[in-house]
Amino acid sequence: MSRVRPEFRTELVERRIGDPVLGAPACAVxxxxxxxxxxxxxxxxxxxxxxxxxxELVEYVRTTSPLTLSAERNPGPQVxxxxxxxxxxxxxxxxxxxxxxxxxxxxxxxxxEDYFNRAVSFLGRSGVGSTLDRTTEQWVDEFYADTGWVxxxxxxxxxxxxxxxxxxxxxxxxGWDGEYPKDVWELRRLGFNTxxxxxxxxxxxxxxxxxxxxxxxxxxxxxxxxxxxxxxxLKAIESLAQxxxxxxxxxxxxxxxxxxxxVERWVAIRRLNQPAKRATTDMSSVAMFLxxxxxxxxxxxxxRSAEVYSEDYPKTIKYAPRFLSDVVMAQIEDPANxxxxxxDESRLITLLLIRAGIRIGSALTLALDCLVYDGEAPYLRxxxxxxxxxxxxxxxxxxADLIKVQQQAVMARFPxxxxxxxxxxxxxxxxxxxxxxxxxxxxLKAWLLQIDVRDDTGRPLRMTxxxxxxxxxxxxxxxxxxxxxIQRLLDHSSPxxxxxxxxxxxxxxxxxxxxxxxxxxxxxxVTLDPxxxxxxxxxxxxxxxxxxxxxxxxxxGLPLTQNCETANQCLxxxxxxxxKDFLPQHRRxxxxxxxxxxxxxxxxxxxxxxxxxxxxxxxDRIIDQLTEGDP
Numbered sequence: 350m351s352r353v354r355p356e357f358r359t360e361l362v363e364r365r366i367g368d369p370v371l372g373a374p375a376c377a378v379x380x381x382x383x384x385x386x387x388x389x390x391x392x393x394x395x396x397x398x399x400x401x402x403x404x405e406l407v408e409y410v411r412t413t414s415p416l417t418l419s420a421e422r423n424p425g426p427q428v429x430x431x432x433x434x435x436x437x438x439x440x441x442x443x444x445x446x447x448x449x450x451x452x453x454x455x456x457x458x459x460x461x462e463d464y465f466n467r468a469v470s471f472l473g474r475s476g477v478g479s480t481l482d483r484t485t486e487q488w489v490d491e492f493y494a495d496t497g498w499v500x501x502x503x504x505x506x507x508x509x510x511x512x513x514x515x516x517x518x519x520x521x522x523x524g525w526d527g528e529y530p531k532d533v534w535e536l537r538r539l540g541f542n543t544x545x546x547x548x549x550x551x552x553x554x555x556x557x558x559x560x561x562x563x564x565x566x567x568x569x570x571x572x573x574x575x576x577x578x579x580x581x582x583l584k585a586i587e588s589l590a591q592x593x594x595x596x597x598x599x600x601x602x603x604x605x606x607x608x609x610x611x612v613e614r615w616v617a618i619r620r621l622n623q624p625a626k627r628a629t630t631d632m633s634s635v636a637m638f639l640x641x642x643x644x645x646x647x648x649x650x651x652x653r654s655a656e657v658y659s660e661d662y663p664k665t666i667k668y669a670p671r672f673l674s675d676v677v678m679a680q681i682e683d684p685a686n687x688x689x690x691x692x693d694e695s696r697l698i699t700l701l702l703i704r705a706g707i708r709i710g711s712a713l714t715l716a717l718d719c720l721v722y723d724g725e726a727p728y729l730r731x732x733x734x735x736x737x738x739x740x741x742x743x744x745x746x747x748x749a750d751l752i753k754v755q756q757q758a759v760m761a762r763f764p765x766x767x768x769x770x771x772x773x774x775x776x777x778x779x780x781x782x783x784x785x786x787x788x789x790x791x792x793l794k795a796w797l798l799q800i801d802v803r804d805d806t807g808r809p810l811r812m813t814x815x816x817x818x819x820x821x822x823x824x825x826x827x828x829x830x831x832x833x834x835i836q837r838l839l840d841h842s843s844p845x846x847x848x849x850x851x852x853x854x855x856x857x858x859x860x861x862x863x864x865x866x867x868x869x870x871x872x873x874x875v876t877l878d879p880x881x882x883x884x885x886x887x888x889x890x891x892x893x894x895x896x897x898x899x900x901x902x903x904x905x906g907l908p909l910t911q912n913c914e915t916a917n918q919c920l921x922x923x924x925x926x927x928x929k930d931f932l933p934q935h936r937r938x939x940x941x942x943x944x945x946x947x948x949x950x951x952x953x954x955x956x957x958x959x960x961x962x963x964x965x966x967x968x969d970r971i972i973d974q975l976t977e978g979d980p
Contacts, residue, residue: 352519353443357450364429367765369778370453370460372429377410377761384429389762407758433466436473444480444516445469451515458776461504468508471495481516485509529563541576548583553590554599557648561604562586564647565638585634589615604648607655612639616661625663632657670819670849673812674805678703678820686800693758694771694784695792697751701729702814705742706821706839709814710734713783715770717759720752733840740840790814822847929975939968 356362364372366384373384376391383391388406390398398409432449434442445468452460471492477483483491488509493502518538521527528534534548548566553559562583569579592615593601601607615635619628636657642648643655673681680686682703690696701712711731721728721741727749728741752770759768759780768780776782793814802810818839825835836847919925927935942965949957 353446353450357446357453358443360433360435362432362434362446362449364431364462366429369766370456370458371432371449373459374778375764377406377764378413379410380414407754407761410761430462430466432460432462432469434469436470438473440479441472441477445472445512447519448512448515452511456779457782459778464501464504464508467496468492468505480512481520485513525567529567532559536576539570543576546576548579550583552587555590555593555601557603558586558590558593558601558607561642561647562590562638565641568641581630582634582638585631586638588619588631589635589638592618604642604651608652609654609656612655612657612661616657620663625665628663629665632662670823671813671816672819672823673816676805677802677810677812680800680802683800686802689800690796691792694755695789695796697755698771698784698789699793699817700748700751701744702817703821704748705729705731705744706818707731707742708733708735708818709786709789713771713786713789715783717756717768717770719770720749720756736840736842738840742838742840927971927975932972932975935968935972935975939965939972942968 362371366372366382367375373386374389375381376383376385376394377389378391378394381391381394383393386392387395388398390410394413397413398404398406401409434446437445449460449465452458472480474495475491480488485506489502489506492505492509493499498505518535521538523538525539528538532549532551534550536543536546536548550559550562553562565586566579566583569582589612593599593606593611601611612635616632619631623631639651639655639657642651643653681699687696687699690699698712701707701715702709705712707729711734714734715729715731719730721730727744727746729744729748729752730739730741732738733740755770759770759772762768763772763780766779766781769783771784772780773782773784773788790813797810797812804810822835822839825838832844832847836844839847841847942961946958946961946965949955949961
């Protein structure tokens with residue numbers, strides 16, 4: 350155990366206030382030399398905070414004085430009890446000193462001195478020579494039988510499991526040389542910063558296929574692909590291998606047996622037992638696996654027919670963006686409802702998802718210094734995990750101010766750490782671990798039930814955080830924001846991913862156009878038959894007219910290839926069309942026309958009276974027709 354550093358090779362390892370793992374965090378109140386207990390406050394300040402009615406924590410920390418407490422209850426700096434290794438000797442002492450060193454280096458969670466010292470004392474009484482002499486389950490059972498405890502079993506189990514893990518990593522060969530031959534790969538021994546995540550190959554019964562799968566997964570990991578995708582690839586290959594088990598008998602003695610018949614059998618099983626989307630994912634993974642094996646010639650005798658063709662994929666439904674309606678968003682964005690969120694962090698996460706349109710993964714992993722300014726305009730800097738690049742999105746000053754408040758709260762909680770903007774509340778001594786997706790989704794679901802959000806049909810709302818991204822893009826499209834701007838705001842890689850929102854906008858506008866009452870310049874109702882063969886062409890021409898010849902009180906129906914002979918005389922133009930949307934303009938024009946007629950009559954300008962009277966009659970007919978049936 351020469352890996353134990355000198356500072357841990359002592360009988361007593363001192364604990365210091367401010368040390369996030371071995372010691373305890375300092376009280377957040379400036380000048381207080383007591384150890385933090387709950388919410389980064391010492392026990393005395395935490396009690397005072399509760400007595401005062403739990404005010405805003407940042408303001409409480411800023412305004413509270415530590416002098417009275419220090420003078421009355423804490424005349425000197427607080428001394429924390431040390432980690433005591435005196436009950437154990439030899440190899441056993443080195444093992445637990447090494448455990449303490451590893452936990453300190455990992456910086457994942459604070460070590461409770463009381464539980465650690467009780468475990469060391471128990472080991473000293475047990476008379477064993479090494480922690481590895483018994484399994485974790487045996488140690489935990491004997492520990493509880495010896496101490497008589499009935500609580501905190503999960504913490505004690507975690508302590509013994511970490512001892513088994515660190516000592517096992519020390520004894521076994523690390524890296525690819527040590528993990529590759531095994532059927533279970535410990536990802537942390539391959540250099541991945543994960544806790545307890547493994548890749549299991551035991552579900553592949555054919556040894557030759559298992560070797561190909563290992564080689565492929567190693568290749569995928571070396572390319573930097575996400576662990577989530579690697580897990581999906583391995584499960585898909587495992588299902589391909591299970592398709593070779595017929596009536597409980599493993600078939601296939603080598604790659605030459607992995608023919609088209611095998612692939613077809615697997616495709617039939619996937620399409621029968623899996624939803625279309627999941628089956629498509631598995632088929633893509635297996636197709637990539639088979640192509641890679643053939644490309645690198647890992648199995649020269651693999652048949653060329655061993656391939657997943659495009660015809661094998663199930664037909665999947667192309668769903669439209671799942672944006673939330675204005676009715677739902679009005680309930681969600683109601684300040685009174687937002688105030689009922691469980692905490693300020695969850696509320697701010699929700700506002701960022703709504704106002705910035707970023708993905709939930711990007712929101713939860715925002716850095717503490719995520720605000721960037723271009724002059725006075727604030728921008729949110731985030732990591733686009735899907736595209737593996739940093740991106741920026743403009744936000745409003747109000748949202749930027751909320752982020753600044755969150756930054757102050759985090760810095761007060763982790764004054765010496767490396768925190769993110771939304772740090773986890775557990776196993777996070779330096780604040781570098783962010784809130785998990787599961788926790789936020791749990792809080793979101795509870796909040797939606799609490800404020801009783803209803804959808805357009807009156808049923809309780811069921812939603813995912815990603816729907817706010819769809820809503821963000823839909824709102825921009827409804828406001829006629831250019832597609833290239835929306836693409837940049839969403840940080841999409843291609844315009845095709847944004848085009849669907851424009852298609853929905855066009856469809857919505859067309860439905861409103863077809864339902865609207867349309868009146869020409871003579872005040873006659875114009876009807877368009879949806880079944881007419883020219884209906885599509887008429888709509889296209891109308892869209893062109895809206896885009897290039899929109900008038901203040903209607904639309905021009907003249908084809909773009911013809912010149913207008915009655916320019917600026919739309920009310921006498923036979924191609925003029927209008928709807929109820931322009932009633933205010935028509936009424937203003939009628940009022941102005943009536944005023945001009947009165948002035949012309951007073952001045953004896955009969956020609957002007959005659960011209961404007963014609964316009965007045967047309968306006969009267971248009972207004973009457975558009976308002977027919979109105980109360």
